[in-house]
Amino acid sequence: MVNRERIAAEFSRMASISSPAFGEGQISRYLQQRLQELGATVVMDDAGERIGGESGNLIASFPANGKDSEPLLVSVHMDTVGPAEDVQPVLRDGVFTSAGDTILGADDKAGIAEIIEALEVVREQNIPHGPLELVIAVCEEVGLLGIKHLDRSKVKARRGVALDTSGVDWLINTAPAANKMRFTIVGRESHAGIAPEQGISAIAVAAKGVAAMRLGRIDHETTANIGTFNGGEATNIVPRQVVLKGEARSHDPAKLAAQTEHMIACLEQAARDASRRIDGEEVEVTVSQEVVSDYPRMAVAADTAIVQLVQQAAAGLERILEIRNGGGGSDANILNSYGIETVILGTGMCKVHSVEESVSVADMARVAELLIEIIRLA
Numbered sequence: 001m002v003n004r005e006r007i008a009a010e011f012s013r014m015a016s017i018s019s020p021a022f023g024e025g026q027i028s029r030y031l032q033q034r035l036q037e038l039g040a041t042v043v044m045d046d047a048g049e050r051i052g053g054e055s056g057n058l059i060a061s062f063p064a065n066g067k068d069s070e071p072l073l074v075s076v077h078m079d080t081v082g083p084a085e086d087v088q089p090v091l092r093d094g095v096f097t098s099a100g101d102t103i104l105g106a107d108d109k110a111g112i113a114e115i116i117e118a119l120e121v122v123r124e125q126n127i128p129h130g131p132l133e134l135v136i137a138v139c140e141e142v143g144l145l146g147i148k149h150l151d152r153s154k155v156k157a158r159r160g161v162a163l164d165t166s167g168v169d170w171l172i173n174t175a176p177a178a179n180k181m182r183f184t185i186v187g188r189e190s191h192a193g194i195a196p197e198q199g200i201s202a203i204a205v206a207a208k209g210v211a212a213m214r215l216g217r218i219d220h221e222t223t224a225n226i227g228t229f230n231g232g233e234a235t236n237i238v239p240r241q242v243v244l245k246g247e248a249r250s251h252d253p254a255k256l257a258a259q260t261e262h263m264i265a266c267l268e269q270a271a272r273d274a275s276r277r278i279d280g281e282e283v284e285v286t287v288s289q290e291v292v293s294d295y296p297r298m299a300v301a302a303d304t305a306i307v308q309l310v311q312q313a314a315a316g317l318e319r320i321l322e323i324r325n326g327g328g329g330s331d332a333n334i335l336n337s338y339g340i341e342t343v344i345l346g347t348g349m350c351k352v353h354s355v356e357e358s359v360s361v362a363d364m365a366r367v368a369e370l371l372i373e374i375i376r377l378a
């Protein structure tokens, strides 16, 4: 039923349209027209204006065809990471790659090609189905900005699938929450050669604080990292200020809070240890921090209707879908926080966020077959 030539052509067309985050204007216009041709009512929300991008999120609604059921949402994103100038998809032995100096954009255009092919087949075969909503988000790759600004009044579905992870034949039902942190450590500057005893090095304090932190894989569901360390002015100045940026992730909100507190406490301890009297004056090293929630966790139980629907669809194709825990944040975390129970499906994309990114036509066809079955059973 799935037409391999058609899905390959669709993918190739979309991959050739450069669409870095904030620069989705052209792909958005293409998709709007393509989905209207397929029978959808397409609206664009105001996320683009709110985040300073060329396009908002597209919401394409397909009316039910002879089946009375709750709406089903399919989530994908149209932006890509860079380098994404002049992407030239190359198809060799059934596998798409870029020409070598850019990403391919299979993340997430493989997912978009798969749902478009599924919709083509559903229409061709006149397969009865309930109402469908396709949300094509912008700016997923930059902090999930598009979906965080989704106009939720335009979406009715309360269950869905997101097509946005590598591999095929698995679904992801959990993903961690993450905090982003920014620390500013302020000591005292002084001349490093003439009056070093009058200074307190913010670099030395920050280094001790970071060295005391538990980082990396903390346990089976928690990770933490300090990713940047910036400070100092010149070799002859005891440095006054250091700015650190880091993150923590956990599937358990209590562990996320505890890890975040631990990282703050290590820096505060190092600051207290370094504070001292200089020339009769108490000089206190200060630590200030900004902690923001990057995304909430998602945890869709294995016995919920959406997981069962996807598994039933796979069983109908004599496939077994493995259920896995995710390690990162994606649009699905945000959709779940909106009360739309969403699991993530593999799209076949490989080595994403690199110039070696690839996807095979056979894998895209395989996922499109699963989507047709999901749409039929939903």
Ligand SMILES: [Zn+2]
Residues within 6 Å of the ligand: 077, 107, 108, 140, 164
């Ligand atoms: Zn993606």
